[in-house]
Structures are given as structure tokens and as C-alpha cells.
Amino acid sequence: MSEVVLDMRDAVFRHQISSPSLSKPFGKRLGSGIFSINLKVRKGQILGLVGPNGAGKTTLMRILAGIFPIQKGEIFAHGAKSNELSPISEMELRSIVGHMPEQVRWQGRVSVKRTLQDIAEMRGVAYRVDGILRMVGLSEIENSPLDHLSQGMRQRLTLATALLGSPKILLLDEPFNGLDPIAIRAFEKLLEDLAKKGVSIIISSHRVAGMVHLVDRLALLHRGQLLIEGTLKEIESKFELDNRIQIEGTGDLPEFEKVIGTEASILESKSTEQRWSVIIRNQDDSLLHKLVSSKTEITTWKPKDTDIVEMICSATGQDLDEIGFGVISSTMMPYKNRGEEE
Amino acid sequence: MNDFKKFSKVTMRHLSQRLFSTRMAIMLPILILFIPGMAWGFSDPKVLLPGGISPSSATEVMFYTSLGIVFGATMCSVLLSFDGVSKDRASGLLEIKLAQPMPRTHQSTALVIGHWFAILIPTWILWAVSFVIVKHRMGDWPSIVDVLTSFISVALILLWYVLFSLIASSHAKEQGTSIAFGVGVWFLFTFLWALVTTMIAFASGISIGEENNPKWIGLEGVLDLFSPNGVFHHLLETRLNDVDRGVSPLVLWLVALLWSVIPWYWFNYRMKTIQP
Numbered sequence: 247m248s249e250v251v252l253d254m255r256d257a258v259f260r261h262q263i264s265s266p267s268l269s270k271p272f273g274k275r276l277g278s279g280i281f282s283i284n285l286k287v288r289k290g291q292i293l294g295l296v297g298p299n300g301a302g303k304t305t306l307m308r309i310l311a312g313i314f315p316i317q318k319g320e321i322f323a324h325g326a327k328s329n330e331l332s333p334i335s336e337m338e339l340r341s342i343v344g345h346m347p348e349q350v351r352w353q354g355r356v357s358v359k360r361t362l363q364d365i366a367e368m369r370g371v372a373y374r375v376d377g378i379l380r381m382v383g384l385s386e387i388e389n390s391p392l393d394h395l396s397q398g399m400r401q402r403l404t405l406a407t408a409l410l411g412s413p414k415i416l417l418l419d420e421p422f423n424g425l426d427p428i429a430i431r432a433f434e435k436l437l438e439d440l441a442k443k444g445v446s447i448i449i450s451s452h453r454v455a456g457m458v459h460l461v462d463r464l465a466l467l468h469r470g471q472l473l474i475e476g477t478l479k480e481i482e483s484k485f486e487l488d489n490r491i492q493i494e495g496t497g498d499l500p501e502f503e504k505v506i507g508t509e510a511s512i513l514e515s516k517s518t519e520q521r522w523s524v525i526i527r528n529q530d531d532s533l534l535h536k537l538v539s540s541k542t543e544i545t546t547w548k549p550k551d552t553d554i555v556e557m558i559c560s561a562t563g564q565d566l567d568e569i570g571f572g573v574i575s576s577t578m579m580p581y582k583n584r585g586e587e588e
Numbered sequence: 589m590n591d592f593k594k595f596s597k598v599t600m601r602h603l604s605q606r607l608f609s610t611r612m613a614i615m616l617p618i619l620i621l622f623i624p625g626m627a628w629g630f631s632d633p634k635v636l637l638p639g640g641i642s643p644s645s646a647t648e649v650m651f652y653t654s655l656g657i658v659f660g661a662t663m664c665s666v667l668l669s670f671d672g673v674s675k676d677r678a679s680g681l682l683e684i685k686l687a688q689p690m691p692r693t694h695q696s697t698a699l700v701i702g703h704w705f706a707i708l709i710p711t712w713i714l715w716a717v718s719f720v721i722v723k724h725r726m727g728d729w730p731s732i733v734d735v736l737t738s739f740i741s742v743a744l745i746l747l748w749y750v751l752f753s754l755i756a757s758s759h760a761k762e763q764g765t766s767i768a769f770g771v772g773v774w775f776l777f778t779f780l781w782a783l784v785t786t787m788i789a790f791a792s793g794i795s796i797g798e799e800n801n802p803k804w805i806g807l808e809g810v811l812d813l814f815s816p817n818g819v820f821h822h823l824l825e826t827r828l829n830d831v832d833r834g835v836s837p838l839v840l841w842l843v844a845l846l847w848s849v850i851p852w853y854w855f856n857y858r859m860k861t862i863q864p
Contacts (some may be wrong), residue, residue, distance in 0.1 A: 261863075311687040313864060341689035347864070350680035356605075367597040368688035368695075370590075407684050 251414055251446050252287040252310070253331055256319035259309055280306050280470045282319070287415060287446045292437065294457050295450040296554050297467035303450040304348065306467065307417050310448065311345035312336035324414065341369075344413030348420040348450075350404045352392040358399075359388040362406055369411040382406045383432070397424035405433070416440065416447045422456060434460050454478075454554045466557050473561040478552070485560035486527075487552045493537070494523045494546035502526070505540045525550050595694045602702020606668055607709065615664040619714055622660030627653045627718035631725035639799075646719070646728040650738055651824050653718055657742055658778060658817050661711045662749045666770040669703040669753040673862070674766045683864035696859035700852065704750045708743055715742055734827045741823040744844055748816040749774065751851035758858045781815045809833030813843045 260279030267273050280302045287293060297303050308314045309321075315336055323334040323342060334342075352361065359375060366372040379385040382402040387395070395403065401424055408416055418437075422430050437447055437460065451457055454464065458478050465475040474481055482488035490513065499517040502524060515524040523546075526533075534547060559565055606612065629635065630652045636642055643649045676682040685695065715738070723729055730738075749770075756769035785808055789796050794803045812818025813835065822840050825831045 308683070308864070312689075313683065313686045337689055337691065340687055343687070345684070345687040347680055347683040347687075350684065351678075352681075353679060364598075364601055365684060365688065367594060367601065368685065368690045370594050372597075404684070411689075 248289040248291060250286045250331065251289050251324055252285075253322040254283055254285040254287075254310070254319070255322065257283045257285075257309060257316045257321065258318035259305060259314050259316050261305070278302065278305075278470060280309070280467075283472050285465060285472060285475065287448065289414075289446055290441050290444045291463065292441050292447045292449065292461045294454070294461035294464045295448055295467060296452065296454050296457075296464055296557075297450075298452055298554060298558065300469075301452075301467040302470040303452075303467055304419055305470075307345070307347075307419050307448070307450055310339070310415070311343050311417055312339035313345075341411070342414045344408035344411065344416045346404050346408035346416070346418045346421055349423060350400065352395060352400045352403055354393060355391045357389045357391060358384055358395070358403060361392060361403065362410070365407045366410050371411050374410060374412075378406045378409050381409065381436070398426060398429045401425055401429075401433075405436075414444075414446065416445055418447065418449045420451055421449060422451070452554060454557070455551050458551075466554075466561060468558050468562065473558070481557065482552050485557060487556055487560060489528055490525055490550035490552075491528050491533075492523065492525050492546065492548055492550040493544060494521070495542060495544045496520055496522075497543050498522070499524075500537075500540070500542045505536055505542065591691075591694065594690055595698055598690070598695070599698040599702045599705075602699055603705050606703055606706030609668075611668060612706070612710070615667065616710060618660055619656075619664060619710060622656035623653065623711065623714040624717050624721055626656040627721045628725070631722045633726070645730070646722045646726055647730040647734045647827055649722050649726065650718065650730060650734075651828060653722075654738070654742075654821070654824055657711065657715075657745060658820065661707065661742070661746060662778070662817070663771075663774055664711075665703075665707040665746045665749040666753045666767075666774050668707050669750045670757055670767040670770045671763050672699055672703055672754045673758040673859075674760050674763045675757075677862075677864060678762065680864070682862075686862070686864055692860045692862075693856050696856045699754060699859075700747075700751065700855065703754065704743075704747050707746050707750065711742060711746060712739060715739065730827075737827050738824060741820055744823070744848060745816055745820040748847050748851065751848075751855055755851060755855050755858060758855065758862055777815045777817045781811075781818065785811045806834045809835050813840075816847055819844055819847055 258279070258281055260276040262274040263277035265273050265275040278300065283306065285306075295303050295306065305314065309316055313336075320333050321339065322331040323339065324331060359379065362375050362379065363372055366375050376385070379388050382405055384399065384402055384406060387399065392400075392403075401421065405418070405421065408418070416437075421433065425433060437449075441447055449457060449461065458464075461478075463475065463477055464481055466473040466481065474484065476484070479488065497520060499515060499522040502512055502515075511527045513525045513527055516522065534544075537544060627649065630637075630643055630649045631646075637652070643652055673682065676685060686692070719730070719735065752773045753766070753770040756773075757763075757766045760766035760769065786796050788811060789804060789807050792807065794807055795801060796804070798804055809822070812822055812833075819840070822833070822835060823844060825833070826837050826840065
């Protein structure tokens with residue numbers, strides 16, 4: 247395993263919410279946030295931070311970017327010049343981290359290059375602007391005003407701001423939003439190249455499927471807690487979401503129990519007029535052969551992708567109805583009971 | 589690049605963005621009309637102001653011209669800085685700026701100085717032009733101390749209004765609230781303060797409207813310390829003969845310092861704790 251470049255230990259941050267009362271007109275109370283997060287970021291690793299809306303992904307990203315100060319816990323990292331892990335201040339964190347927020351609405355008559363120079367001057371790296379513009383493919387439109395940029399171009403410009411200063415850690419909050427498939431592929435290629443050069447990358451998303459091929463590890467966040475962190479295989483195995491196959495076919499729904507016996511278990515089955523679909527858990531590759539031999543009409547045979555809802559349901563022991571929209575409206579934690587503040 | 593260089597570059601960037609903005613192009617004719625225009629009018633040898641006053645020296649003419657600063661330049665400073673923070677916050681750019689390795693106090697100070705100088709430079713130029721106009725019309729130059737006092741006073745009042753607007757901009761979640769606060773503060777101190785003074789005088793049993801009543805003059809002098817426009821006029825009055833409203837110059841400069849330091853500190857503190 248590669249060396250750890252950032253180690254977050256028991257980090258807590260809770261937003262302060264305005265809560266006026268007669269006695270305290272400017273009173274505040276603690277709201278949602280993140281709770282006792284332990285996270286290690288390794289050199290050259292791409293970590294996918296996944297979770298539903300309101301899970302705390304953006305808050306965690308902002309903490310890692312040095313924008314929000316943690317209220318408890320510590321963050322250890324290699325400083326800009328040192329190579330040893332040590333507690334790091336928010337300022338030092340900002341100098342080693344490049345942060346790409348979700349959706350920046352670039353607007354105005356200022357040119358792309360001038361805008362990037364503005365940010366570069368805050369880092370003291372104005373000389374890097376031309377190179378970064380070339381890297382993200384914006385050099386040909388460097389003199390265009392921001393108002394003329396497409397959504398994809400705006401995303402690239404936001405990425406360019408994150409790449410200024412050669413960051414050791416790159417934080418990308420929902421980076422693929424608004425990008426077309428070609429731009430996504432180019433974006434992924436760029437991230438892979440950066441990771442090969444030793445840049446650690448954290449990508450936040452509410453979609454697992456969109457980034458499993460890109461990330462080395464996944465961290466699942468829900469209601470401000472890190473439920474699990476590991477490779478997709480490890481997570482699937484832990485939650486028993488591995489070795490699942492989705493089979494679809496025509497005709498009546500076959501009696502699977504008879505065909506497959508005890509070799510596999512049926513997790514879900516659906517049938518409509520002349521079409522059926524089942525998801526089975528299978529350990530044996532001979533299953534397909536058995537199904538074909540039994541003259542079952544199969545149109546689709548593919549491994550079932552794990553989605554975020556399944557992961558959260560498995561991790562929390564709740565079903566979809568229980569989780570639902572409650573992820574945003576409630577700060578109560580189903581997974582662990584912290585026994586404080588709530 | 590050291591911290592000071594970074595700070596200077598960011599300040600210059602704010603300054604140039606505001607100084608060469610469309611907004612400034614729209615406001616410049618207003619400033620020209622209000623500052624050199626008033627200087628031209630008040631320096632007319634035949635001018636007779638309400639109350640039968642006829643300015644007799646260049647310092648006196650510039651004192652009356654300062655109304656152009658109060659009505660025009662302060663409003664322009666509000667209009668120039670009301671979105672100093674809120675615009676970046678609404679667009680998401682503030683998050684990028686806050687993630688840069690530049691201390692928040694440096695960022696906030698660069699914002700203040702950038703916005704302040706963007707309105708100060710044209711106002712100072714027009715203020716200097718006004719002196720030339722007065723010299724041309726009256727053949728009189730104010731003393732160097734009078735000139736210095738007036739330039740410093742103009743700089744201070746513009747700083748105060750820029751600070752109020754930036755504070756509002758940093759607290760407001762959207763730009764409407766920010767501009768409403770800025771214009772509201774301007775309206776309070778420019779128009780409503782006289783009403784506040786009158787009400788307090790009435791409540792204190794001081795007869796209103798008697799211009800030569802020492803009690804009224806004293807109360808008005810003290811209450812003006814609580815208004816930036818009042819402090820501005822107090823500062824200019826220090827160079828006028830025959831004006832004494834019972835406030836010592838030392839207290840006055842101390843109050844001017846407080847009007848500068850407290851909002852500036854507030855804004856710096858706000859920017860330290862601001863969330864994108």
C-alpha cells in the first residue's frame with residue numbers, strides 16, 4: 247500500500263443553525279454535519295466518496311479543503327515542505343489541497359485566463375496559468391468571456407482552479423455534473439494521469455456506478471457518518487452484495503428453484519407479460535449452462551451493479567421506505583448512537 | 589511570492605475590477621455633477637445660500653461642496669461595494685477563494701482596500717479639480733492644512749460606507765438584502781438623522797428650530813458623532829472659523845478612528861467565520 251498523505255482522526259464538524267427565541271434572539275443550535283470521521287488518504291489513490299443527498303459529502307470536502315475548521319479531532323498530513331505526518335492547520339491544508347466545488351456559476355465579461363490569474367495570484371502561482379489552461383483544454387478559448395462558456399467549459403475552469411499550485415490532494419465535488427460523455431472520458435483520463443503522478447484524488451458523488459471503474463477505494467457516507475471504507479469488492483463482500491447476477495428473459499417466469507437447486511439464491515424476481523427478470527446470488531459459473539440446458543429463454547445475463555441505495559440499506563439495516571427523503575430532514579443517526587448533543 | 593506581494597496583487601485586482609466597471613462609468617457623471625458641479629455653483633460670487641449665507645473663502649466653499657460627497661460619493665461607494673462578497677458567494681466563487689492558501693484577514697483587507705480605493709481615486713481627483721475650480725472662480729486657495737483635512741475626511745467617510753456595504757454583503761445570502769441594507773444605512777444617516785436628532789431634542793426638552801440655542805447646538809454636535817456624515821462634517825468644521833459645537837478635535841479624531849476600526853474589525857471577523 248502506498249504511503250498515507252492525509253489522516254483524519256475522529257473529526258467532528260456540525261453546522262450552526264439559527265434558532266432564535268425570545269430570550270436569545272440570535273441563538274444558534276447545532277445542526278447536521280459530520281461525526282467522528284476517520285479517513286486515510288493514500289498517495290496516488292483515487293477515493294470515491296459516496297452518499298445520498300445530505301450525507302455530509304460536501305461538508306467533509308470543505309473540511310479537507312481547509313474551509314471549515316473541525317470542532318473535534320485532528321487532521322494529520324504532510325505539510326507543503328515536510329514529508330512526515332503531523333497535525334496540520336487549515337492554512338497548511340489549503341496549500342496542499344486543490345478544491346473543485348460543485349457547480350461554480352462562472353459569469354461576467356472577464357476572460358477565462360484573467361479569471362484563472364485572479365485565483366492563481368492568491369496562491370502566488372500566476373506563472374502556472376498557461377500550463378494549466380493547456381492541461382484542461384481551455385487554452386484555445388482563454389480570451390473568451392465567462393458568459394460565453396458552455397457548462398462543460400465551466401467545469402473545466404473550476405478544475406483548473408483546483409489544479410493551480412500543484413496540489414498533493416485534489417478534491418472534486420460532483421465533478422461530472424453537466425459534462426457530456428466525451429468530456430467525462432477526457433476528465434477521467436486526466437484524473438488517472440494525475441493519480442499516476444502521485445496526486446491523491448477524492449471524488450464525491452451520489453452515484454456509485456458512474457465512478458467504480460475510476461476509483462481505487464470507496465467511502466460510504468450517510469447522515470454524517472462514514473459507514474464503511476474499502477475497495478468495491480470489500481464493501482460488496484461485507485454487505486453480501488457480491489456475486490449477484492441479473493438475468494432477464496422472455497416467456498413465463500421459469501421455476502428457478504428446480505433448475506438451480508441450492509447453488510444460488512434468488513434475491514428478487516419480477517415478471518410482466520412475456521418478460522421476466524431475476525437477481526440471483528451465485529457462486530458457481532456452471533449456472534448459465536444449466537439454465538440454457540433447461541431451455542430457459544435468456545436475453546440478458548450480467549453481473550448486478552451495486553448501487554448506493556443497496557449499500558446504505560445493507561449498512562443501516564433499514565429499507566428504502568425508512569431511509570427515503572429522511573436523509574435530509576433528520577440528523578438522527580441510525581447506525582451508531584453517539585449519546586451526546588442530540 | 590511573499591504574502592505582501594500576494595496581498596498587493598489581489599488588492600489591485602479588486603481595485604481595477606471596480607474602477608473600470610460599467611457601474612463606475614454610470615456613476616462617474618453623477619460624481620462630476622455633484623462634486624465639481626457644486627464647487628462651481630458655490631464659488632459663484634453672487635451665490636446666496638438659504639439663511640442669507642454667502643461663502644467668503646475657498647475653505648467655506650469646499651465645506652458646502654462636501655454636500656456632494658455626502659449625497660453622491662457615499663451613495664456611489666454603497667453601489668460599488670454592495671455585492672463585494674455576496675456575488676462571489678452566490679456564484680460559488682467564494683468557496684474557491686476561501687480554499688486558497690491566503691489568510692482570510694488578508695483576503696478581507698484586500699477587499700476593503702480594493703473597493704475603498706476604487707471610489708476614493710475618482711472622488712479625490714474630482715475633489716482636487718473642485719479646488720482648482722474654486723481658485724479659478726474666487727482666486728483663493730485654502731491652506732495646506734485645510735486641503736489635507738478635507739482629503740482625509742473624504743477618504744474616511746468613503747471608507748465607512750464601503751465597510752457598511754461589505755459587512756452587509758458578507759451577511760446577506762442574496763444581493764437584494766445587501767443593497768437594501770447599504771441604501772438603508774445611507775438613507776438613515778443622510779436624511780433621517782436630522783429627524784432622529786429632532787426627536788431626541790424634543791424628548792430632552794430642548795426647543796427645536798432655534799439655530800442659535802447653545803443647548804440645541806451642543807446636542808446636535810454630540811449626536812452627530814453617532815453618524816458618519818456627522819463626523820465627516822465635524823472634521824471639516826475643524827477648519828472653519830466661528831464654528832464651535834462643543835466637541836474637541838481630539839474626541840472627534842478618536843471617534844473617527846472608532847468609526848474606521850470597529851466596522852473593519854467586524855468585517856475581518858465576519859470573513860474569518862464566513863461559510864461559502
